[in-house]
Amino acid sequence: MxxxxxxxxxxxxxxxxxxxxxxxxxxxxxxYVCGPTVYDFAHIGNARPVIVFDLLFRLLRHVYGADHVTYxxxxxxxxxxxxxRALRDFPDLPLNEAIRRVxxxxxxxFLSDVKALGTLDPTHQPRATDNIAQMQAxxxxxxxxxxxxxxxxxxxxxxxxxxxxxQLSGRNLEDNLxxxxxxxxxxxxxxxxxxxxxxxxxxxxxxxSPWGRGRPGWHIECSAMSERYLGPIFDIHGGGLDLIFPHHxxxxxxxxxxxxxQAMANVWMxxxxxxxxxxxxxxxxxxxxxxxxLLQTGALGGQAWPGxxxxxxxxxxxxxxxxxxxxxRLEEAExxxxxxxxxxxxxxxxxxxxxxxxxxxxIADDLNxxxxxxxxxxxxxxxxxxxxxAGEALAAxxxxxxxxxxxxxxxxxxxxxxxxxxxxxAARLDALNARDFDKADAxxxxxxxxxxxLLDYKxxxxxxxxxxxxxx
RNA sequence: GGCCACGUGGCGGAGUGGUUACGCAGCGGAUUGCAAAUCCGUGUACUCCGGUUCAAUUCCGGACGUGGCCUCCA
Numbered sequence: 007m008x009x010x011x012x013x014x015x016x017x018x019x020x021x022x023x024x025x026x027x028x029x030x031x032x033x034x035x036x037x038y039v040c041g042p043t044v045y046d047f048a049h050i051g052n053a054r055p056v057i058v059f060d061l062l063f064r065l066l067r068h069v070y071g072a073d074h075v076t077y078x079x080x081x082x083x084x085x086x087x088x089x090x091r092a093l094r095d096f097p098d099l100p101l102n103e104a105i106r107r108v109x110x111x112x113x114x115x116f117l118s119d120v121k122a123l124g125t126l127d128p129t130h131q132p133r134a135t136d137n138i139a140q141m142q143a144x145x146x147x148x149x150x151x152x153x154x155x156x157x158x159x160x161x162x163x164x165x166x167x168x169x170x171x172x173q174l175s176g177r178n179l180e181d182n183l184x185x186x187x188x189x190x191x192x193x194x195x196x197x198x199x200x201x202x203x204x205x206x207x208x209x210x211x212x213x214x215s216p217w218g219r220g221r222p223g224w225h226i227e228c229s230a231m232s233e234r235y236l237g238p239i240f241d242i243h244g245g246g247l248d249l250i251f252p253h254h255x256x257x258x259x260x261x262x263x264x265x266x267x268q269a270m271a272n273v274w275m276x277x278x279x280x281x282x283x284x285x286x287x288x289x290x291x292x293x294x295x296x297x298x299x300l301l302q303t304g305a306l307g308g309q310a311w312p313g314x315x316x317x318x319x320x321x322x323x324x325x326x327x328x329x330x331x332x333x334x335r336l337e338e339a340e341x342x343x344x345x346x347x348x349x350x351x352x353x354x355x356x357x358x359x360x361x362x363x364x365x366x367x368x369i370a371d372d373l374n375x376x377x378x379x380x381x382x383x384x385x386x387x388x389x390x391x392x393x394x395x396a397g398e399a400l401a402a403x404x405x406x407x408x409x410x411x412x413x414x415x416x417x418x419x420x421x422x423x424x425x426x427x428x429x430x431x432a433a434r435l436d437a438l439n440a441r442d443f444d445k446a447d448a449x450x451x452x453x454x455x456x457x458x459x460l461l462d463y464k465x466x467x468x469x470x471x472x473x474x475x476x477x478x
Numbered sequence: 479g480g481c482c483a484c485g486u487g488g489c490g491g492a493g494u495g496g497u498u499a500c501g502c503a504g505c506g507g508a509u510u511g512c513a514a515a516u517c518c519g520u521g522u523a524c525u526c527c528g529g530u531u532c533a534a535u536u537c538c539g540g541a542c543g544u545g546g547c548c549u550c551c552a
Contacts, residue, residue, distance in 0.1 A: 022482095040552080051552050086550070177481050177548075201550090224550050246552025247483080253550085278483080279546060286545075322501095323491075328484065328545060338490060338502060345501095348515080376492055380500050390516055443511055450513080461515055473515090 011069045012363075012370035016242070017326065019250060019274040020174055024372050027273065029241050035066050035075045036240035038232040038271065040249055041131070043082040044112035045091045047296040048119055050316070050331060051246070051280055051287060057317055058277045058325040058373065059244045060125040064408060065369050068361070078235045079128040080228060081116075083109040083135050084221055089210060105211060119297040122313030124408035132231045134222070138213045140230040141222045144264050145202045145215075153263040154202055158193035161203040161217050166196050168259050174274060175251035200256055202226050225256035232270075233261065243271035247278055280329040282306070295331075307333030314409050315340045321375040321407075342379070347412050349386035350404055351397030361406035362399045369407075378407070416475035423474060427458060431472055434460075438470050 014027040029035040039059045042048055059077075066075045088108055089101070096104035134141075145161055148154035153167045165171050201223035206212030212219040232240065238261065245254065254274065261270040282293045283306075299305035300316055319339035323329045353359050362385055368377035382403060389397035401411055415421040422428065434449040450460055453474075461473040 042552090043550090049552085053552085055552055175481075175547080247546060248551060249547095250482085251547055277552070279552070281545075326483085327491090334489070341502070342490095374492075376490090376500085380492075383501065387517085438511085441511075447512075454514095459514065462510075462513080463515085464510095 012366045014065070014069065014370045015372055016273050016275060017372050018272075019276050027241075029070065030239070030272070032070055033074050035070050035242075036078075036236040037063065037066070037076070037242040037244065038078045038080075038228070038236055038240060039128075039243070040228060040245040040253070041079040041081050042112075042116050043085050043087060044109045044116060045085065045088040046112060047298050048116050049287065049294060049296045050282070050300060050320075053120075053123060053297050053316065054280060054320055054325070054329070055244060055246055055277050056120050056125055057123055057320045059275075060123075060408060061321065061369065061373055061375065062242070062244070062275075063126060063128070064406060065366075065373075068366070068406065069370070076130070076236060077128040078130045078132065078232060080231050081109075081113055081131055081133045082224075082227060083113070083133050084211060084227075085224070101209060102211065115298065119301065122301050123297070123317050124314050124410075126408075130235045132235065134227045134231070137227065137230050137234060138222065140234050141226045142203075142213075142215050144226060144230050144233070144260065145217075145222075147264040148202065148260065151263060151266070153259075155195065156217060157195075159205040159218065159220075160193070160201055162194060162199045163202055163256065163259060163263075164195055165198040165200075165259065168263055171198075171259055172255060174258055175255050177251065200225060200252065202260070225253055226260060228253070228257050229260040229264070229270075232257075233265075238265040238267055239269055240271050242273045242275060244275040244277070247276045250274075250276055277325045278328045280331050282331050284330055284332075300336075306331075307336055311336050311340070315343060317408060318343050322379070324376060325373050343409065344414065346382055346386055346400060346404060346409070347414070349389040349397060350401040350411050351389065351394060352401055352411055353398045359398045359402040361403040365403045365406070375407075378403075414475045417473045418475075421476075423458065423476070427453065427456070431460070431474065435470060435472055438462075 015024050016027045017024045037059070039055060042052055056079075059079075063075065063077045066077075088105060092099075092101060092104035092108045096107055099107070145154065148163065149156075149161065152164070154161055154163050156162075203215060203217055203220050203222055203226075205218050205220040210221070212221050232243070243254065243257075258270045262268070281287065282295055285291055285293055287294055295305050297316070300311050301313055302310055304310060315336055316339075319331070319335050320329070322335070322339060322342075329335075362381055364381035364384075365378040368374045368381060371377070382400060385396045385400040385403065389400055404411060412419055423431070430449050430453060434446045437443075437446040437449065453460060458474055458476045461475075463471055463473065465471050
């Protein structure tokens with residue numbers, strides 16, 4: 007069954023409007039999203055762009071073909087916060103070794119956290135430290151073109167050399183000056199100039215360069231890695247709202263000035279921020295929640311949550327809107343997911359059922375997940391009324407959106423309970439047939455305390471039967 | 479101080495210049511020995527004040543509120 011591919015439209019921060027998406031090359035649609043700095047557990051705010059752009063990745067793969075989309079999400083493994091963490095956690099090790107321990111451990115943790123959220127692996131996940139040469143080449147090009155200069159051992163980007171600097175964030179250099187919070191450093195030509203390369207002390211990580219042994223500034227990493235994997239101009243660049251300025255603004259400045267191009271990416275997308283239980287998330291308020299906390303502990307709502315529940319809780323709100331993350335929200339997401347999963351009908355892999363057209367249309371409309379969820383609700387209702395096709399379309403749609411078909415163990419899926427529970431269920435059925443309801447209810451209550459829910463029904467012959475399910 | 483978002487019923491949340499979706503919870507009904515699951519039905523909202531308009535929740539302006547950025551925080 008072939009369905010028409012929906013036309014995508016995406017909101018572009020650069021133009022502040024939603025517009026139809028037209029890739030530069032439909033055979034290779036290219037997207038870059040800023041990834042984590044690996045010095046600590048990723049928090050749930052970090053999870054949002056990961057989930058949002060995974061949804062977009064899935065849509066692009068559906069529309070243009072899985073082999074025609076390249077998605078790059080970097081790993082920032084050189085950063086002063088990492089150095090600080092390395093010194094704190096491994097004071098007895100040589101710095102390089104300590105840094106390696108911190109970044110490897112954090113990266114592994116990040117990848118497993120993110121996997122639990124039902125995300126596909128990006129096509130490439132480059133590390134900053136594997137791209138130092140590319141950064142240096144970019145810096146050299148900027149110096150060559152008079153967009154950067156050396157001062158006091160730093161290489162700085164000359165913001166004044168770019169007339170339309172500030173396009174993305176809609177601010178000009180004067181606005182920034184007015185803030186008076188930008189440190190005025192004597193060696194900078196303009197206060198807004200930012201570091202491309204800085205010298206390292208002996209006890210800091212560094213790489214040899216034409217400008218001395220040093221390390222890259224933060225912004226240059228993404229310019230270098232996106233160019234390496236996607237070319238000087240690509241389709242979509244994503245990240246959190248807070249990255250618009252200065253990070254993305256500076257990426258644009260670097261890439262455009264180094265290449266003499268009119269754009270770095272055609273579409274810039276930014277996800278909104280989230281709060282936790284009505285307050286901004288911060289360590290001092292004690293409501294700092296990591297992805298791992300949610301998956302493994304009872305930090306929010308007193309229980310651990312499946313990754314796909316977190317995924318749904320995140321997607322319930324449009325990606326550009328603010329989210330107030332809460333236990334109640336997770337509960338609602340879990341209930342909703344269970345409803346869909348109960349109604350979905352698994353099909354054989356050969357069936358190739360397409361996701362529901364309304365679901366695709368909604369997602370194609372600037373990732374309107376909530377509208378898609380309305381379509382899923384409608385499918386679930388039809389499936390529960392007995393329309394098999396609706397159940398199959400629901401299953402295909404859930405799969406497309408990155409959800410599994412069952413987050414609980416159920417008798418419908420062929421799950422067999424432990425022997426003593428199976429015995430209890432059989433005993434209860436006997437009691438029911440003997441109309442000993444007190445005994446039957448007692449057994450049911452007992453099982454409920456163990457998290458096993460029973461569902462009675464009558465089969466075609468009018469015989470009492472029982473289904474069961476347990477939370478995974 | 480500058481720049482940028484957002485403010486819809488108990489909760490979540492879409493959308494629209496003219497009757498405000500949808501979901502959860504609540505309530506009523508069907509079904510059930512009773513439940514559960516499921517189905518059917520159902521009440522309540524567009525922060526405030528101006529302006530434009532025949533008509534604004536929707537457009538414009540202002541106020542208030544919340545959040546973000548202006549230092550490397552998604």
